[in-house]
Amino acid sequence: MSFGLLFSQQVSGIPQVESSVESQVEEYPTENGIVYRVVVKNLDTANYAVYNVFIPTGVDTVRGAFIHQHGCGMEGRGVATAYDVQYQAFAKKWRLAVVGPDLYYESGCHDWKNPESGSGPSLLKALEQVGKASNYPELRDAPWLLWGHSGGGHWVLGMMKDYPERILAAFCYSPAFDPQWAYPDEALKIPVMIRHAGANDSNSPDGKCWETAVNTFHKLRSAGGLASIAHTPYQNHNYSFVRYMAIPFYSSVLAKRLPMGKSVSFTAMRDIDETTGWLGDTLLTNTYKYAEYTSTPMALSWLPDSMVAAKWKEYVITGTVVDRTPPPAPYGLTHKRLHNVAVELSWQATADVESGIKQFNIYNGNQLIARFPEHGVYQRFDTNGDEAIPMSGLPELKTVVMVPAGAGANVSISTVNHFDMESPRTVFTRVD
Template sequence: MLGVLCGGVPANAQQKPYDVYPAAASPYYRVRYEAAKEPGGLIFPVNYALWVPPGVERLRGVVVHQHGCGEGSCRSGLTGAWDLHWQALAKAHDCALLSPSYEQPEGADCQQWCDPRNGSAAAFLRCLRDLGVASGHPELSEVPWAMWGHSGGGHWAGGMVLLYPERVAAAWLRSGVPLLQADPGRAGVRAHELPEGALGVPMMCNLGTQEGVTVKDGRFAGVWPANETFFRAVRGRGGLIAVSVDPLSSHDCGNQRYLAIPWLDECLRRRLPLAGAVEGGLRRISPEDAWLAPVLGGTAVSAQGFAGQVNELGWLPGELTARRWEQYVRDTRVSDQTPPPQPVNLRVRGNELTWECEADLESGLAGFVIERDGQELVRLPEQGRNPFGRVLFQNLQYSDTPTLPLAEMRYVDSTAESGKSYEYRVRAVNTAGL
């Protein structure tokens, strides 16, 4: 069953926790499918939300933000398309931002969606067609994909690279990778083939150090061995893949977006067909300015003139990305020298202020400073919440998506005196403090 929505909650929505999500009025669009009844189809209902940058004439790609396994992670996917930081990446390349939410009951087999061959790839392709029609961008069904996935979502995103290498511009795999050989300890998990075409797709294996690197036991201890095996297999055949270990985190997403988004930005600049090109597939990345990164952190080096075993080191697309990688694997403090975009369309109605603002592509949006008559009045959010890393204006969930209710660019000045005039100014602050 198909239902394209422009707002509200569908009558056929599954009962809580999957029936609470933001309204999808343009430039947001939503489509939801019931569980498939035919053999081989997706056994869970799925909800896809899409954001299209206002004013874009023709989309050049779609950034896919894929949550992980479990009811909580699946539910977190409902807000992914509203993330201002990920929107900044998508807008920079005339791409849409897509966030799926698989309605997996707690305790159900995650492999039934995170293996794309179990119906989720077919549902994904279907949603691109349906959302392309609903948004007035039918090219959505044909444009390339930039993949980001967490945990089971990393398994899914990597699986999509292996199944559709000609469609994927780049893939960031946080705490999850597909299997390339059968694992007797993981019943029901099928191995993938590694096609030649996948070797030309930039990929990053990203995980927390407590997922088997420095902590060798516990629930997530197997993440590092799986990532290392996947990296060795791909890089051993010359694939464009690297490893970035978060030194501060476990299975949560931590501060990974401050490397993931700039890394995807660089890959999209090099891979997407040139703006205005009607024909032509993804561009191959030139090896001339590649940098090489040790697997478990340290100092990256230029590939030019490197005399060692190239395929034992990770691949990075250029010096700027290499320097960011070095900062990230040291302490996750990826630096930024540029201020965020300034707020616009400040309106004052009575004592209520509203405004609009885009996020900084490198460092996101930490909040706002509101001034009244040249003096600081308040900083928003007054109590930001992110137990996993830098505080963001929209707050952050475990699976790297905003919390509900979505933060509003709105402030009520309760200390304003009736009949008195004030001059207000709103300043944006990114997570680097600029």
């Protein structure tokens, strides 16, 4: 028995959780906001779901929720999304909540990959609970950006079937299990991008990722859906720099679909006129402005604008998207003289939305005197599940540098993103 008993009642066509209970919402402050944690348990089975929801500091109204669903066998790693500084910066820019679910079922993903098993209704319950606890009650009705890997990609497709009116956009990373269901007309309004690795993907009779991607794309696109497909042939099921494509795709769709004004209701989402977009030839990787294409547009990927079309082409050719813009500069800089040769520095930083934070460079005048962290990177992501590393507990932005007293030192610091683009330096007050 799974979460199947959770929704005997229908309200406005949306399954409601009945036989479930939530834990108290716990709060975990971070440098950029608060992570709220809640557990939704099934009273009739041992199945339960844990949701970690990040809400950025300074947001007046939550306008949507980015929901990042892990794949099969990756339970326990979903929490990382809520602590991912790149996704946190993305959320702050667009006034979103970031949701990292962990679904624990007796049968594993065999059941949870289908939203009607209860994994859909439990999400609704968690968002409502966190909305109340955080004083952002609009979270209950905010529209969604969905992301899913493998079994999580199957779950996203299931959500498109069951909750299409709530979804702003969807990104499926090697979705699995080739669902045979039909999609309602409302799902055809959802911009969706599907990534797969072709022959290198997980293509066993149980996985069928290549089949899932191609069949789903053709099913949606032939019906007039706003679907695109990205084949990265030199990668595999567990290797893709998918967020470098997903974030600009989402950003373009958010600009076109988010409700106008202060409304956050999913019922106020705007539809996109297909003819204002671009098309991508999946075989030749050529791109075309929709209005200027003279053949059959349903045979090509639909892309929301010229920027996404260019990045889609780069992604399918190279397997990544290069960030060519510098990150924002650090801020909130302070220093404290420890003794005559050492100064303690502390600062704050907003991650580069496109490519995160690799490190910070520290200068005395024009001389590079240190980097933070001293070795490795500040945060990266696992190309398998796309989860942040470290998963939580990032090191505090504080370090000690050697700057002799009386030398008239002028210390500055910059942020470096994962494509080695460096921000402008932010200068500390004169260190005496």
